[in-house]
Amino acid sequence: MTALGTRGGSAAANPERTALLRRRVRWLVAFTIGYNVVEGIIALVAGAAADSAALIAFGLDSGVEVLSAAAVAWQFSRSDPERYEKPTLRVIAFAFFALAAYTIVSATLSLIGSAEPQPSAVGIVLASISIVIMPVVSIIQRRTGLALGSATVVADSKQTLICSLLSGAVLLGLVANALFGWGWADAVAALVIGAFAVREGIEAWNGDTCATPIGELMESRDEPGDATPDDCC
Numbered sequence: 001m002t003a004l005g006t007r008g009g010s011a012a013a014n015p016e017r018t019a020l021l022r023r024r025v026r027w028l029v030a031f032t033i034g035y036n037v038v039e040g041i042i043a044l045v046a047g048a049a050a051d052s053a054a055l056i057a058f059g060l061d062s063g064v065e066v067l068s069a070a071a072v073a074w075q076f077s078r079s080d081p082e083r084y085e086k087p088t089l090r091v092i093a094f095a096f097f098a099l100a101a102y103t104i105v106s107a108t109l110s111l112i113g114s115a116e117p118q119p120s121a122v123g124i125v126l127a128s129i130s131i132v133i134m135p136v137v138s139i140i141q142r143r144t145g146l147a148l149g150s151a152t153v154v155a156d157s158k159q160t161l162i163c164s165l166l167s168g169a170v171l172l173g174l175v176a177n178a179l180f181g182w183g184w185a186d187a188v189a190a191l192v193i194g195a196f197a198v199r200e201g202i203e204a205w206n207g208d209t210c211a212t213p214i215g216e217l218m219e220s221r222d223e224p225g226d227a228t229p230d231d232c233c
Contacts, residue, residue, distance in 0.1 A: 021148045025076050028141050032069040032160065035133070036062040042126055050120040053110040054173045054189035057103040058127070061166055061193060064095040068159045072152050081150070088152045089204050092159065096201030100194045107190035110183075117186040119178035127171035134164035155204045162200060166193045 040062030047055030071091040075084045110117065138160040145153030166189075173189030176182040 018148065021144055022076055022081075024140075024144050025148070025150075025153055026073065028137065028144065029069045029073040029076075029156075032137065032141075032156075033066050033073075035137075036065040036069070036163075039126065039130065040066065042122065046120050046122040046126065050118040050123065052117040052120055052123060052174070052186050053103075053106045054117070054170045054186045054193070055120060055123045056106065057099070057190045057193045058123075058166060058170045060099055060102060061163060061197070064099045064197075065159055065163055067095045068092045068156050072156045075152055085151055086207070089155060089207055092152070092155050093201045093205035096159075096197045096204060100197035100201060103190050103194035103197065107187040107194060110187035110190070117177055117183050120174055121178075123174045124171060124178065127167045127174065130167035131164055131171065134160055134167065138164060151207055155200075158200055158203075162196050166196060169193065 040059045043055050043059030043062060046052070047057075047059055068091075071088045075081045075088045078084055138157050141157035141160055142154060145151075145155075145157055169189045169192040173185040173187075176185035
């Protein structure tokens, strides 16, 4: 994989490419917000009807995705988005932590028997659709973020990837409950969501997103020796 410093530096040195990448970010943000608003509403309604901690957590994760995308949209509506890199990452981190807190508490309550989740055909279909769509969106976001050298776009791509991974966890939990009556599988799926949210919240807070702020790349583009040679993991 090409080192981030090389990619980002190339984009920063080419104003037309940078403008193109920023427009792509805005289109990705618009799609992400629209899709996740619909997904979140369906998941929350279906989760409430089935008393499913996993589905409700999945719906809340869609809300976090919307907040994350909106934060990136706000950042890239500025004329100098690199100035807003850190506060945008903080917003994304707070959203992750809020999701983790709610999800872990609700899943724990479900495990100790305060709720008995019911099968949800709507939830199974919804999770299946997300497994197909979200990885594609995440790949495009990540490549765009790496080309721009933007930590926030890469962080947002990881949030989108989490959405697809969690779709798989939710789908397994819902199918296990529907086929075998394993209500605990629903709560376990919710706990997986909570664990992912804690991890990604910490990484976003620390800025550990395998990206370098745009401003840094612009300052060092004429000094190849300063670029970090490490590949993004």
